[in-house]
Amino acid sequence: MALSVNLLKMKTSISLLGVLLLFFSACNLAKPTTVDLMTDNIATAVGQQNLQTELIEKSGKFINPRTLDKEGNIVYIPLTDWTSGFFPGSLWYTYQLTKDEKWIPLATKYTLSLDSVKNIKTSHDLGFMIGCSYLTGFRLIGNPQFKDVIIQTAKSLATRFRPNAGVIQSWDVDKDWMSTRGWKCPVIIDNMMNLELLFEATKMSGDSSFYKIAVSHANKTLENQFRNNNSCYHVIDYDPLTGNVRSKQTAQGFADESSWARGQAWALYGFTVCYRYTHDVKYLEQAEKVYTFIFSNKNLPKDLIPYWDFNAPDIPNAPRDASSAAVIASALYELNTYLPNKKYNLTADKIMQSLSSPDYKAEIGENGNFILKHSVGSIPHNAEIDVPLNYADYYFLEALSRKQILMSNDKLTMATSTKK
Numbered sequence: 001m002a003l004s005v006n007l008l009k010m011k012t013s014i015s016l017l018g019v020l021l022l023f024f025s026a027c028n029l030a031k032p033t034t035v036d037l038m039t040d041n042i043a044t045a046v047g048q049q050n051l052q053t054e055l056i057e058k059s060g061k062f063i064n065p066r067t068l069d070k071e072g073n074i075v076y077i078p079l080t081d082w083t084s085g086f087f088p089g090s091l092w093y094t095y096q097l098t099k100d101e102k103w104i105p106l107a108t109k110y111t112l113s114l115d116s117v118k119n120i121k122t123s124h125d126l127g128f129m130i131g132c133s134y135l136t137g138f139r140l141i142g143n144p145q146f147k148d149v150i151i152q153t154a155k156s157l158a159t160r161f162r163p164n165a166g167v168i169q170s171w172d173v174d175k176d177w178m179s180t181r182g183w184k185c186p187v188i189i190d191n192m193m194n195l196e197l198l199f200e201a202t203k204m205s206g207d208s209s210f211y212k213i214a215v216s217h218a219n220k221t222l223e224n225q226f227r228n229n230n231s232c233y234h235v236i237d238y239d240p241l242t243g244n245v246r247s248k249q250t251a252q253g254f255a256d257e258s259s260w261a262r263g264q265a266w267a268l269y270g271f272t273v274c275y276r277y278t279h280d281v282k283y284l285e286q287a288e289k290v291y292t293f294i295f296s297n298k299n300l301p302k303d304l305i306p307y308w309d310f311n312a313p314d315i316p317n318a319p320r321d322a323s324s325a326a327v328i329a330s331a332l333y334e335l336n337t338y339l340p341n342k343k344y345n346l347t348a349d350k351i352m353q354s355l356s357s358p359d360y361k362a363e364i365g366e367n368g369n370f371i372l373k374h375s376v377g378s379i380p381h382n383a384e385i386d387v388p389l390n391y392a393d394y395y396f397l398e399a400l401s402r403k404q405i406l407m408s409n410d411k412l413t414m415a416t417s418t419k420k
């Protein structure tokens with residue numbers, strides 16, 4: 001009798017256990033797969049950067065990888081290319097993420113190979129080229145040689161300031177395809193990304209003229225580059241003599257009135273940075289308005305990786321742009337430090353989860369040793385469609401570094417501190 005009661009009890013417990021197991025596995029199935037953002041991604045970054053640097057070191061040249069061509073070959077670019085700062089910058093972030101000092105000489109070498117960029121006066125992209133390489137490195141190792149290059153670059157960039165219009169001219173109008181558009185002083189939203197270098201140059205040199213140029217450019221952009229729905233135009237053409245706006249157009253978006261995804265990303269990031277240096281709340285408000293435009297947009301996919309343009313005609317079949325997503329995630333980690341109650345970091349985490357999934361992140365040894373797949377350079381120029389891009393990787397690693405810092409509650413290091 002006692003034996004059969006015990007058997008009955010055992011059977012009941014076993015079936016209860018079975019039900020519980022079924023319940024928990026059903027819960028697990030329902031949950032989206034999440035990766036450990038730090039460990040997995042750092043491993044991928046190290047794996048890919050090891051392979052990429054080995055390849056470059058073997059070549060014996062300072063070659064700088066940007067993307068893959070249609071045949072799957074790595075495209076290397078000269079130091080005058082607007083993306084030349086991203087590969088050295090990614091090496092700096094790999095050092096920051098791993099704390100492995102083996103990355104310092106490599107990152108330093110590729111950074112110093114850009115030295116002559118400091119004298120370029122025919123490009124506005126100096127913030128990308130020197131900011132992402134020298135400034136990122138300076139924050140980590142405080143090399144005084146880097147500081148001189150940053151200040152000299154700010155001087156070169158300042159030559160593009162058009163005082164009557166109050167803006168830095170983005171593109172020269174007598175070159176390549178830009179000469180066909182009839183512009184006088186085109187300013188693209190991307191130009192907001194150059195202002196960090198100017199703010200830093202004032203901090204480093206004490207020369208306030210760089211700061212004033214940055215503020216003037218940000219104010220004019222605020223005044224002229226946004227629509228009522230808080231999305232931004234790609235290109236505003238100014239009359240450099242009167243300062244009047246001549247036209248509002250696009251170059252890399254689908255249409256003049258469409259919202260090019262990376263443009264929105266540059267705006268969000270750029271105004272967040274302007275708040276960092278000025279504490280002027282209008283910049284913070286603009287960053288939040290751009291956030292609202294992006295994240296309330298009916299065309300933003302559920303995984304939060306935008307189509308290349310929010311108004312692309314072939315949505316949902318339009319190519320995604322992982323580079324925009326990475327820039328947005330990085331900006332949101334910083335925005336979160338100014339507005340912690342808004343929890344922008346949670347949106348950034350979701351983006352990073354998507355980017356870290358096999359849908360967007362490459363296996364080590366694939367994808368030309370780039371980390372992310374599926375970015376878009378410029379569809380109107382039929383260039384770099386659905387490819388890896390060095391700036392997608394750079395902002396992905398920056399976002400990861402920012403998350404790492406946020407996790408250790410060290411807000412200031414991420415947002416404001418620069419070794420003097």
Ligand code: GLY
Pocket residue numbers: 082190252262377
């Ligand atoms: N600054 C060029 C681009 O975002 O494609």
